[in-house]
Structure formats: C-alpha cells, structure tokens
Amino acid sequence: xxxxxxxxxxxxxxxxxxxxxxxxxxxxxxxxxxxxxxxxxxxxxxxxxxxxxxxxxxxxxxxxxxxxxxxxxxxxxxxxxxxxxxxxxxxxxxxxxxxxxxxxxxxxxxxxxxxxxxxxxxxxxxxxxxxxxxxxxxxxxxxxxxxxxxxxxxxxxxxxxxxxxxxxxxxxxxxxxxxxxxxxxxxxxxxxxxxxxxxxxxxxxxxxxxxxxxxxxxxxxxxxxxxxxxxxxxxxxxxxxxxxxxxxxxxxxxxxxxxxxxxxxxxxxxxxxxxxxxxxxxxxxxxxxxxxxxxxxxxxxxxxxxxxxxxxxxxxxxxxxxxxxxxxxxxxxxxxxxxxxxxxxxxxxxxxxxxxxxxxxxxxxxxxxxxxxxxxxxxxxxxxxxxxxxxxxxxxxxxxxxxxxxxxxxxxxxxxxxxx
Amino acid sequence: xxxxxxxxxxxxxxxxxxxxxxxxxxxxxxxxxxxxxxxxxxxxxxxxxxxxxxxxxxxxxxxxxxxxxxxxxxxxxxxxxxxxxxxxxxxxxxxxxxxxxxxxxxxxxxxxxxxxxxxxxxxxxxxxxxxxxxxxxxxxxxxxxxxxxxxxxxxxxxxxxxxxxxxxxxxxxxxxxxxxxxxxxxxxxxxxxxxxxxxxxxxxxxxxxxxxxxxxxxxxxxxxxxxxxxxxxxxxxxxxxxxxxxxxxxxxxxxxxxxxxxxxxxxxxxxxxxxxxxxxxxxx
Numbered sequence: 066x067x068x069x070x071x072x073x074x075x076x077x078x079x080x081x082x083x084x085x086x087x088x089x090x091x092x093x094x095x096x097x098x099x100x101x102x103x104x105x106x107x108x109x110x111x112x113x114x115x116x117x118x119x120x121x122x123x124x125x126x127x128x129x130x131x132x133x134x135x136x137x138x139x140x141x142x143x144x145x146x147x148x149x150x151x152x153x154x155x156x157x158x159x160x161x162x163x164x165x166x167x168x169x170x171x172x173x174x175x176x177x178x179x180x181x182x183x184x185x186x187x188x189x190x191x192x193x194x195x196x197x198x199x200x201x202x203x204x205x206x207x208x209x210x211x212x213x214x215x216x217x218x219x220x221x222x223x224x225x226x227x228x229x230x231x232x233x234x235x236x237x238x239x240x241x242x243x244x245x246x247x248x249x250x251x252x253x254x255x256x257x258x259x260x261x262x263x264x265x266x267x268x269x270x271x272x273x274x275x276x277x278x279x280x281x282x283x284x285x286x287x288x289x290x291x292x293x294x295x296x297x298x299x300x301x302x303x304x305x306x307x308x309x310x311x312x313x314x315x316x317x318x319x320x321x322x323x324x325x326x327x328x329x330x331x332x333x334x335x336x337x338x339x340x341x342x343x344x345x346x347x348x349x350x351x352x353x354x355x356x357x358x359x360x361x362x363x364x365x366x367x368x369x370x371x372x373x374x375x376x377x378x379x380x381x382x383x384x385x386x387x388x389x390x391x392x393x394x395x396x397x398x399x400x401x402x403x404x405x406x407x408x409x410x411x412x413x414x415x416x417x418x419x420x421x422x423x424x425x426x427x428x429x430x431x432x433x434x435x436x437x438x439x440x441x442x443x444x445x446x447x448x449x450x451x452x453x454x455x456x457x458x459x460x461x462x463x464x465x466x467x468x469x470x471x472x473x474x475x476x477x478x479x480x481x482x483x484x485x
Numbered sequence: 486x487x488x489x490x491x492x493x494x495x496x497x498x499x500x501x502x503x504x505x506x507x508x509x510x511x512x513x514x515x516x517x518x519x520x521x522x523x524x525x526x527x528x529x530x531x532x533x534x535x536x537x538x539x540x541x542x543x544x545x546x547x548x549x550x551x552x553x554x555x556x557x558x559x560x561x562x563x564x565x566x567x568x569x570x571x572x573x574x575x576x577x578x579x580x581x582x583x584x585x586x587x588x589x590x591x592x593x594x595x596x597x598x599x600x601x602x603x604x605x606x607x608x609x610x611x612x613x614x615x616x617x618x619x620x621x622x623x624x625x626x627x628x629x630x631x632x633x634x635x636x637x638x639x640x641x642x643x644x645x646x647x648x649x650x651x652x653x654x655x656x657x658x659x660x661x662x663x664x665x666x667x668x669x670x671x672x673x674x675x676x677x678x679x680x681x682x683x684x685x686x687x688x689x690x691x692x693x694x695x696x697x698x699x700x701x702x703x704x705x706x707x708x709x710x711x712x713x714x715x716x717x718x719x720x721x722x723x724x725x726x727x728x729x730x731x732x733x734x735x736x737x738x739x740x741x742x743x744x745x746x747x748x749x750x751x752x753x754x755x756x757x758x759x760x761x762x763x764x765x766x767x768x769x
Contacts, residue, residue, distance in 0.1 A: 443710075
C-alpha cells in the first residue's frame, strides 16, 4: 500500500506524501503564527515577570556580593570553633571596601536580621577601622576579637556563614511561620506569633464555605432556570447576569450599605423584632460580611456552568425515572443529580479559584478577622515594602491555584468555560 | 411550573419550599443593587435611609450628589472617568486584535500543543489578580511604564484577552470552514477572505468578547492600584479610596451611573448572543 502511494505524484512531480507533509507543516506554522503575537506578548509581560517573582523571592545575593573574600576563606572552615586567621582577614578587607563605598550599614542591618546584635558590633568595628586602629601587619583575628566580645562568639561567625548562599528559602519559611534556627535547622516561631498560618487557614476556610454556600444557593436556581419555559427563564436570567456585569466595587458598596449597623438589614431585623434597636449586631468588618458579600458576588460563576449543563439534560429522563416507579426524590437523586456533576465540578472549582485569591471585597468589608492571604500580600507590597516576601507568598498561593486550575483543565477543559 | 393535580401533599409542600428558596436567592442576587438607587438621591450626607426618605417626603430627596459628582470642586471623578474610558477603549482594541488572531490560530486543526497554549492564554483569568498585579508591576517598573497610561493599557490587555479568546473560539467552534475554502478557491487572498467572510460571521463573538474585555478593564482595580500614579486614577480606584476613607454619597451617584452602564452592556451582550445563536442555527 505504502509503496503504491509513494508513486503517486503531484503535478509538480513531487511525491504526494512529501507534498502533503509540506502543506501540513505550512498550515501548522500558519496557525502558530496567528497565536504567536499574543503568546509572545503574554510571555514578555506576564509569564516571565511571574518567574522573576521567584528569583526575587529566593534572592539573597546582597551579602554574597558584599563579602566575597570572607566566604572564599570560609569554605575551608568547619564552622564549629572560631574561624582561622584568613577568614578574619578576608572579612576585614571586605568590610574595608564596604566602608569606602559607604554601604557598610546595609551589611549590618542584614546581618542583624540573621542574628541580633550585629548592628552594634559592625558599627564598632567600622569606627576602629576609620580611626586606623587596626594594624594590618599584626594578626587581624586578635585585633577584631578585641573590638567587642561578640566577635569572639562563634555563633556570630556561624550566622555570617549562613548568609553565604546566594539563594535562600527564608521567605517561604516565614510564609508558614517557620525560620532557620542558629544551628541551621528549621524551627517554628512562637505560638502567639504564628499569624501567617492563621491567614492561610482562614483563606482556605472562607474559600471553601463560599463555594459551599454558592453551590447550595446556585443549584436550585440553576435548576429552575433550566426547567422553566424560555420566556420566563430569560427574564430571571437577567437577575443572574446583571450582578455578573456590574462593577465589583458597586456590589461591595451596596453590601457595605446593607450590612452597616444603621443599615437596611439591621433595620429589618429591628422591625421584625429579631434584635433590639440598641443591640444591633455588627455584620460588617468581620467574617459574616466577607461570607455574605463574596457569596453574592461569586454566585453567578456557580449558576452559569450549572445552568449550561442542566440545559442539556432532557426532562424525559426524570419522567422515565418516575414512570419506572421512582419517587420524585429518588428520580432526582439517581437520575438528575449524577448528570449535573460535571456542572457542579466546573462551578465549584471556578468559584473556589476565584474566592481563594479575593482581595477587594475582604479588604473593604472584612475588617481584621476577615482579611485573606491576598490582603497580606498587598500589605507587604505597599506598606512594609518587603517585596521578596510578597513574591514568596504570592507564589505559594499561585502554586495552590495552579493545582486546582490543572484539575479544572483535566475535568472541564479550559475551552469549555462558559461566559454568559 | 404548575403541579399536576395528582401530586401528593408532601411533594406539594416540597415544591413550594423550592420556589421559596429560589425566590430568596434571586432576591439575594438582585436586591443589593437596588439599594443604591434611592440612597443616591439622599438629601443628607449619610449613607443610611433618613426618616424623611422612609416617609417618602420629597424634601428628603435631591440631585445634590449627582451635582457634586459633575460640578464638585476638586473632585476626581471627571479625570477618573476620562482615564477609565481611554484605558478601557484601548485595552479593548488591543485585546480584540490579539485575542481574535490567537483564537483563529487555536481553532485551526493544525495547531500544535493546543491544550497547553490555551491553558497559558487563559491563565490571566485564573491567576489571582493580586499575583498578576505584583508580576505586572515588577515588569512595568523595570521597563519604566509604571504610572503611565500605556502601562495600564498593557496590563488590561493581559487581563482582557482570555475573554476574547474564549468567546471567539466558542463562536469558531460552530464555524463552517468550507466557506473560507470556497472564498480561497474563488481567488480571494487570506486577508480579504478574513475581512469579507470570516469576520462578519464571527463578529458577534468578537464583540461580546470585546464587551467582556471592556468591562474587565473598566472595573479593574487591583492591578491599577499597583500601577497608577495620581495622574492615572480611574473610576474603580476612586471608588476604592472613597469606600475606604470618606464614605460620601457621591460614590452612590457614581455607582448608579455604573449600574445603568452595566445594564446597557448586558442588554447588548444578550442581543448579540441571541443573534449569534440564530446565525449558527442557519449555518447548521
């Protein structure tokens, strides 16, 4: 067969198979060229910068570049007792260069983060060097050790050695409330200072519960929309789509008005006698506000995938189930519900992914107990300016989201995302 | 949803319970938007319904905050609205061009690594905005585009293209490719074929993707908060600062305008969707 096909020639005299392959390749290149501009744009402005976040989050080159001779000499030092003369000499000449460039302050600050007490002893050493008190013909080790007793403490030299690698996982450990102890092992921070773990758990908890609430509220109305006659369902669909198209900030603002202490919801509670006028409950600036507002805002993302799946389920299946002797409940549970599982998966994953990275709504209605991990990232980006820590936390969040995205892609397929 | 006459009582009760739940959820979805309307006409300075408003006293209502929104001294809404529209329009154009081209390529049978590339192109929609914001900020700061309109437009193109890619690929999935082959065989060049044959047929998808991109840009605040300087403030940024700092009813006047705008966009999108469904019906 193949030998026969090889003999078929096109009008140019080229074998058909070769010609077809060439055409196929041309088509591939053509298709790829159409995608290329967007792909290139995204890679330059988006994908690489996210990769850059990674280098930023592990970057610790500052000290590595500041103390090249020290670290070279330290390679032979076992780190158990005080380092030998050449380490001291290396440190002395590195430090002298830093003083000439007037960047010695940064070194002191950075080393102080590694071990408390460095700032004062490096300053003291600087003053000695500036006054030319250090005699380079004598043993530098002896002279530095005389500057301050901490220079005679091996722990401080161990701390310097720990800063040698140009990369560090410190920021990631900090993100889960851990740190490198003096002996280089990983330790937990004190129980009362474990703020980040609380934030991670709270983020997960809120995303999970918002997903559950959205499912519980979205399933009945998606079912109603899918089973009502077209002319009614189109009208009701607007109730789902209008919030979907409305600005996030507008919707958050309306929840702020509704949930405040003198707000409409509290007015209503007082009117029906649920609470007394002078003991109106605080519904905003806490988790309640975050739950209510986020559920309403993300509900359309649950309803739309559910609706598009339910729309394809023929009503005769339920009728068949009932006519075969199932009660309506049994028919629903055994026939209808299993058919909607793809929609449930799509909706839940989408809502969860969106909820886990939420920022604006928790920041406005969440108060202190409703803030999520995104708010913490923004705080470090804008207030503490610890960008490497913000990058590390961002990437930890991103890796979680990408896992869910991957599952979503496997189960639903990104090209099946329904919009409106 | 009338029940047949033979329905047992317990299913009857269940059915009314179900209707009640649905009514509650629809109310929960739509009612918050309608609180904004009356309050934006509040004559007083507080964000609560005054006694006069509850009595429907005409003196308790006024256009004061709308006046403030348009003519108020040193208020930022004029500049913010101008910026928002400029940025959103350019971001939409960019998203449409890049997204439509990519969707055309992705819909080709010959496209290699389709799934992987699609996943990358859609990712800005999935990745939490705060992370996109940080990454885009690092890039824009490096190339010197932070605090410029260009930088924000580029950021919004990143965030807007996934919507265009999704809607246009969806439209192209029902597209009959033999019409373009017919055009080619009749001697039309590819550009001409695209402009005269493909584009008119996929236009509803392109426009509805464009609407998504427009709304995304017009409503986007996280990335802009990282990128914008004072000169680049947008409506959402102003609302964000307003909601955090001084809650003035002017925000509600702006919010009312935004709700009207989103209603208009919703109607357009719905009309387009129906037209596209009709067109695809003819194709089949």
